[in-house]
Amino acid sequence: MAQGQETNQIDKIERQLKDMQENFEKQQREMKESFERLIQQQQEQIEALKKQLAQATNVVAGATATNQPSTQPSDAERQRLQQELAAKLGANAAPSAAPPPAPAPATAWSPTQPITIGRAGQAYMNISFDVLMDVGSSTAHDPSAELQLGDHDPISRGFSLRNAEIALDGAVDPYFKGFGNIVLKLDKDNETSIELEEAYLVSSSLPANLQLKAGQFFANFGRQNSQHPHQWAFVDEPLILTRTFGPDGLRNVGAQVSWLAPTPFFTEVSLGVMNGEGSTAFSFRNLGDNVMGTNRFHGRATLDRTLSGAGDLLYVPRISSSFDLTDQQTIVLGISGAFGPNDTESDARTEIGGVDLYWKWKAANSQAGFPFVSWQTEALIQRFEAGADPTVGLPSETLRDWGFYSQVLWGFTQRWVAGLRGEYVNGNEGLDDPNDVFRGERTRVSPNLTFYPSEFSKLRLQYNYDHGERFGTDHSIWLQMEFLLGAHGAHKF
Amino acid sequence: MKNKLLTGCLLVAAVCQPALAKLNVVATTPDFGAIAAVIGGDQVSVTTLAKPTEDPHFVDAKPSFILKLNRADAVIEGGADLEIGWLPRLLDEARNTKLAPGAPGRIACNPGIQLLEVPATMDRSKGDIHAAGNPHFLTDPANAKIVAEHIAESFTQLDPKSASLFAANLKRFSARLDEKLSLWDKELAPFRGQRVVAYHDSWPYFAHHFGLKIDLFLEPKPGIPPTPVHLADVILQMRAGHVRAILVEPYQSRKTAQTVGAETGATVVDVSQFPGGIKGTEGDYISLMDSVIHAVVKALGEAKSSS
Numbered sequence: 001m002a003q004g005q006e007t008n009q010i011d012k013i014e015r016q017l018k019d020m021q022e023n024f025e026k027q028q029r030e031m032k033e034s035f036e037r038l039i040q041q042q043q044e045q046i047e048a049l050k051k052q053l054a055q056a057t058n059v060v061a062g063a064t065a066t067n068q069p070s071t072q073p074s075d076a077e078r079q080r081l082q083q084e085l086a087a088k089l090g091a092n093a094a095p096s097a098a099p100p101p102a103p104a105p106a107t108a109w110s111p112t113q114p115i116t117i118g119r120a121g122q123a124y125m126n127i128s129f130d131v132l133m134d135v136g137s138s139t140a141h142d143p144s145a146e147l148q149l150g151d152h153d154p155i156s157r158g159f160s161l162r163n164a165e166i167a168l169d170g171a172v173d174p175y176f177k178g179f180g181n182i183v184l185k186l187d188k189d190n191e192t193s194i195e196l197e198e199a200y201l202v203s204s205s206l207p208a209n210l211q212l213k214a215g216q217f218f219a220n221f222g223r224q225n226s227q228h229p230h231q232w233a234f235v236d237e238p239l240i241l242t243r244t245f246g247p248d249g250l251r252n253v254g255a256q257v258s259w260l261a262p263t264p265f266f267t268e269v270s271l272g273v274m275n276g277e278g279s280t281a282f283s284f285r286n287l288g289d290n291v292m293g294t295n296r297f298h299g300r301a302t303l304d305r306t307l308s309g310a311g312d313l314l315y316v317p318r319i320s321s322s323f324d325l326t327d328q329q330t331i332v333l334g335i336s337g338a339f340g341p342n343d344t345e346s347d348a349r350t351e352i353g354g355v356d357l358y359w360k361w362k363a364a365n366s367q368a369g370f371p372f373v374s375w376q377t378e379a380l381i382q383r384f385e386a387g388a389d390p391t392v393g394l395p396s397e398t399l400r401d402w403g404f405y406s407q408v409l410w411g412f413t414q415r416w417v418a419g420l421r422g423e424y425v426n427g428n429e430g431l432d433d434p435n436d437v438f439r440g441e442r443t444r445v446s447p448n449l450t451f452y453p454s455e456f457s458k459l460r461l462q463y464n465y466d467h468g469e470r471f472g473t474d475h476s477i478w479l480q481m482e483f484l485l486g487a488h489g490a491h492k493f
Numbered sequence: 494m495k496n497k498l499l500t501g502c503l504l505v506a507a508v509c510q511p512a513l514a515k516l517n518v519v520a521t522t523p524d525f526g527a528i529a530a531v532i533g534g535d536q537v538s539v540t541t542l543a544k545p546t547e548d549p550h551f552v553d554a555k556p557s558f559i560l561k562l563n564r565a566d567a568v569i570e571g572g573a574d575l576e577i578g579w580l581p582r583l584l585d586e587a588r589n590t591k592l593a594p595g596a597p598g599r600i601a602c603n604p605g606i607q608l609l610e611v612p613a614t615m616d617r618s619k620g621d622i623h624a625a626g627n628p629h630f631l632t633d634p635a636n637a638k639i640v641a642e643h644i645a646e647s648f649t650q651l652d653p654k655s656a657s658l659f660a661a662n663l664k665r666f667s668a669r670l671d672e673k674l675s676l677w678d679k680e681l682a683p684f685r686g687q688r689v690v691a692y693h694d695s696w697p698y699f700a701h702h703f704g705l706k707i708d709l710f711l712e713p714k715p716g717i718p719p720t721p722v723h724l725a726d727v728i729l730q731m732r733a734g735h736v737r738a739i740l741v742e743p744y745q746s747r748k749t750a751q752t753v754g755a756e757t758g759a760t761v762v763d764v765s766q767f768p769g770g771i772k773g774t775e776g777d778y779i780s781l782m783d784s785v786i787h788a789v790v791k792a793l794g795e796a797k798s799s800s
């Protein structure tokens with residue numbers, strides 16, 4: 001009984017095996033046939049293509065034979081064309097006899113190509129290295145003594161390199177983005193100094209349209225203060241910003257909250273709270289320069305005020321709004337303030353207010369962002385309570401400074417921008433003014449022309465007409481060069 | 494009683510609210526905007542940032558765009574770095590977690606699309622090349638189908654209640670596109686293998702689809718304006734290869750193209766990647782492709798009949 005069942009099962013398995021074998025053979029046969037068909041088809045196609053190719057080659061060969069001069073153009077024809085095109089199109093580059101660069105091969109992607117690492121969007125952060133250098137001269141023997149007070153301005157006749165900046169930015173995690181800016185610069189003795197210009201994080205997921213920024217950063221005051229030198233439209237810092245915020249701009253350790261208001265147009269309100277200490281908080285808790293063993297600011301010996309309460313911090317509020325006047329015109333208006341103590345007396349305070357305007361027109365069919373016209377103006381007023389210093393005969397007094405700059409840029413054709421900036425600064429009379437390069441009436445007019453070979457490099461030629469009640473009239477001319485390596489985060493409007 | 498009525502009203506309002514609320518979508522460029530509007534129908538309102546006539550690589554990060562992104566439920570971007578110079582900054586300032594990377598409201602259009610010209614080495618001496626590959630992928634209408642499907646999927650995820658509407662709109666769009674595709678394929682078939690010149694390298698996908706050879710550009714390198722030295726070389730190559738058409742987009746210098754055209758006898762063809770870049774194609778991707786293809790066919794056809 002059991003044996004019979006077994007035999008039955010063996011039979012069954014054998015039958016199944018046989019079926020499977022037959023099936024397999026049948027499939028193999030079918031596959032072979034279809035492959036053969038496919039190969040035959042492909043061979044036919046190849047033959048057809050070969051024929052076509054042969055015909056085409058013959059045609060080309062024929063054309064070459066009959067049109068020898070046009071397919072093998074003489075250098076003379078090439079040169080004639082180059083000159084004619086240069087004349088017709090207002091050359092972007094002078095014609096040269098040099099052979100043209102070989103056209104870059106169009107590299108189509110293939111699966112065998114290696115995957116390159118470090119591609120944008122595949123790296124954890126943008127890393128860039130940006131260098132600004134200047135060469136030029138001035139009728140002033142030492143331009144840095146009085147004319148070029150900005151820390152990234154050209155400082156001497158000949159060459160200066162005042163801004164080599166390593167910029168880092170990226171997402172920290174789903175909650176924060178991080179930014180870093182490390183600036184290296186060469187002084188007149190070619191010694192390198194380094195500064196941690198900015199290092200801060202920005203929240204990316206706060207509710208209620210809020211955003212938090214914390215660390216060392218440029219205060220959100222006006223337009224230019226928070227821009228890095230390579231974004232500037234001129235080689236030097238505007239005079240009024242140097243007077244109020246010092247050579248380095250207003251930046252400090254602190255925190256800032258900003259809020260996008262629910263208005264029908266763009267409105268952003270921000271409040272920064274900072275330590276307000278040191279030379280990057282120039283008009284605030286700044287010990288000033290060491291003059292023969294004593295730290296002095298606006299002539300007064302300074303006291304090292306330590307923080308004794310919230311009132312000793314620096315507060316920087318700002319509100320700005322923007323409107324699209326037309327499809328091609330945008331305007332941004334802002335009001336900013338900076339309030340905090342200064343170091344010239346234990347209860348001395350500084351108040352700075354400013355208004356700013358930025359207007360830009362860009363053509364509806366702009367290429368690479370050209371043509372455009374922009375107008376930027378900032379006006380600031382400062383009230384500085386200067387303490388008394390009997391040792392040098394200075395009473396307490398209130399120093400008032402005001403001034404503005406206004407600049408127009410015209411990107412008249414792709415890669416070229418012409419600019420004109422006018423500036424005026426003045427103040428009330430202070431008793432220490434004769435010794436103070438940061439005071440007194442001054443006017444500066446600066447036309448310039450910038451050429452951008454690409455987004456990553458520029459050449460800028462600028463002339464400065466400078467007139468000040470302290471130094472009379474000076475003329476300077478500067479050529480600035482910039483290059484940027486790597487990936488750099490996009491800029492604000 | 495009054496209370497009950499009020500509660501009832503509130504309930505009705507609460508239930509109706511999501512159905513009434515349209516998805517507020519921002520598209521970076523008008524091509525994505527047009528497709529999104531077709532798929533979304535009346536359940537989606539679409540705002541487009543870049544103008545169809547301007548260079549999409551260099552759009553100003555205007556504050557009004559921050560506001561639009563702040564109030565959006567979703568943003569549609571290419572995902573291939575075309576907008577890298579302006580979009581990241583806008584999104585940083587928009588303070589909108591719905592648009593955070595990886596969120597359903599962050600719709601990148603490149604998934605499923607095989608990007609061409611992915612550089613093997615990152616070298617800016619070759620011009621302003623895109624690390625992720627050539628980002629102008631919607632110039633191949635077959636890619637528009639993939640993008641439309643992806644957008645429909647994303648919309649469905651954001652608003653499941655309107656799934657059937659999105660599906661129906663997608664079906665209609667795809668059918669219309671399929672129909673057109675076979676027409677376009679036929680129209681351009683006689684010109685397969687022909688060489689066409691373009692101002693900028695924005696047409697590799699178009700060339701790939703229709704079997705044209707668009708590998709000669711008026712720009713010497715991507716983003717570098719034409720120079721006489723380079724143009725002279727282009728002209729000589731065009732003469733030797735009997736090239737009959739030069740593609741120019743609204744924001745590129747037509748004068749340069751015309752000069753080259755006059756030297757070579759080639760026709761300057763006004764094309765655009767963006768609906769509205771050619772008059773009469775506003776908001777309609779298919780009619781844009783229609784005019785682009787007809788213009789190319791006309792230029793190549795004229796050349797054929799005259800030679």
